[in-house]
Amino acid sequence: MAIRSALHHAGATALSELLQFPVPAADERSIPCPCGHQAGYQELRAKPVLTAVGGSTVSRPYYLCAHCHRGQFPADVELDIDHTEFSPGVRRMLATVGQDAPFDHGRQQMKLLADLEVTTKAVERTAEAIGADIAARQHNEIQRAMQLDLPMMVGEPVPILYVLMDGTGIPVVKKETEGRIGKKEGEPAHTREAKLGCVFTQTTWDGEGYPLRDPDSTTYVGAIETAEAFGKRLYLEAWKRGWSRTQKKVVMGDGSEWIWNQAALHFPTATQIVDLYHASGHLWELVRKLHPNDAASQNRWVMIHQDRLEAGKIEELVSGFRSIETSNTEVAEKIRIEADYFEKNAARMRYPEFRRQHLFVGTGVIEAGCKTVIGSRCKQSGMFWTVCGANAILALRCCQFNGEFEDYWEARRA
Ligand SMILES: [Zn+2]
Numbered sequence: 001m002a003i004r005s006a007l008h009h010a011g012a013t014a015l016s017e018l019l020q021f022p023v024p025a026a027d028e029r030s031i032p033c034p035c036g037h038q039a040g041y042q043e044l045r046a047k048p049v050l051t052a053v054g055g056s057t058v059s060r061p062y063y064l065c066a067h068c069h070r071g072q073f074p075a076d077v078e079l080d081i082d083h084t085e086f087s088p089g090v091r092r093m094l095a096t097v098g099q100d101a102p103f104d105h106g107r108q109q110m111k112l113l114a115d116l117e118v119t120t121k122a123v124e125r126t127a128e129a130i131g132a133d134i135a136a137r138q139h140n141e142i143q144r145a146m147q148l149d150l151p152m153m154v155g156e157p158v159p160i161l162y163v164l165m166d167g168t169g170i171p172v173v174k175k176e177t178e179g180r181i182g183k184k185e186g187e188p189a190h191t192r193e194a195k196l197g198c199v200f201t202q203t204t205w206d207g208e209g210y211p212l213r214d215p216d217s218t219t220y221v222g223a224i225e226t227a228e229a230f231g232k233r234l235y236l237e238a239w240k241r242g243w244s245r246t247q248k249k250v251v252m253g254d255g256s257e258w259i260w261n262q263a264a265l266h267f268p269t270a271t272q273i274v275d276l277y278h279a280s281g282h283l284w285e286l287v288r289k290l291h292p293n294d295a296a297s298q299n300r301w302v303m304i305h306q307d308r309l310e311a312g313k314i315e316e317l318v319s320g321f322r323s324i325e326t327s328n329t330e331v332a333e334k335i336r337i338e339a340d341y342f343e344k345n346a347a348r349m350r351y352p353e354f355r356r357q358h359l360f361v362g363t364g365v366i367e368a369g370c371k372t373v374i375g376s377r378c379k380q381s382g383m384f385w386t387v388c389g390a391n392a393i394l395a396l397r398c399c400q401f402n403g404e405f406e407d408y409w410e411a412r413r414a
Helices: 002-018 074-079 088-100 103-114 120-146 227-240 257-266 276-290 295-310 314-322 329-344 351-356 365-378 387-401 405-413
Strands: 030-032 038-051 054-065 158-171 191-205 211-213 219-223 246-253 271-274
Touching (some): 054 074, 088 103, 088 387, 158 227, 158 257, 219 387, 271 276, 276 295, 276 329
Parallel strands (some): 158 246, 246 271
Antiparallel strands (some): 030 038, 038 054, 191 219
């Protein structure tokens, strides 16, 4: 460690030497200003820059526009240190540790792994700035996708491509829930729903006919946003993953209405499947009301109804629910809600038919995604997010999970 420190120190000294820009030549003392006039060279100005080898100093020409009084450091733009005192290498580290764990943990990792002293706030600000930049680039791409302006994705045909959607609550600061109603009646909301989507492919199935997910084929998108905005985001991801050359398209989700609205809008030719795990979750919700505090009866009831569900006998399930007699209005209401749920989604629950086609009927991928991509970073106790901050970190995390982080820095350099 001592030798690493010494080498860093020597490196930072050498780097500072390299970062001493000369006074510009006589014919380079005037550069264009965005306002249309010319900015004139003023002087060399120094600023500290924290780099991968520690603190160094850059000294570079400063230009000022006499017309609009806007100052410029062209060297900062070239070095990608405009309006920041962290080098791109350090910002890449800060973004990586900041998306992975709480910001103060990131600060400690920077010290241990890179021997760099930064503040917790610097980890937060930098990670969020990089995440926001990734999100802004995606926004541009989404706009292009909506104008059908994307390049055709060439490549091998994709046998089966799945698009999955789900939502999960993220705890937010008070101002982000003003005027919103919480899950419990009469209580304010403490969370905002983050929507998560994932895309994966399937080429084959096992000896018993069960589908096999292509290894490492899952990519994610996620944000706190409207269903409309999210639908477009997911459409872009599916497009990038080869939607246009897919032979069999599948959209999977729980019964939420927004999911099927977006599916109809952006993926109209896809087979729609209600995730079997979500569907059986509804059986459990109902039975808890029917047989409260009676685990044995609950298990027996769910076993019978789970069989019907997996057999795709949804009409039988629904008429069974509707024939349950109760004088309890709360239970009657729950029965009505769940009967409606299964009735409305019946066509998306033809599980034997889907199994014959060797399709997944329930995957757990999106639930796992909600935990790993969102929950483990954004739902730790004591965390309260702004929508802006959470969206930046989600953009960053999806970028990391999808293996696109280095591509992002490549695109920045370009
Ligand atoms: Zn100007």
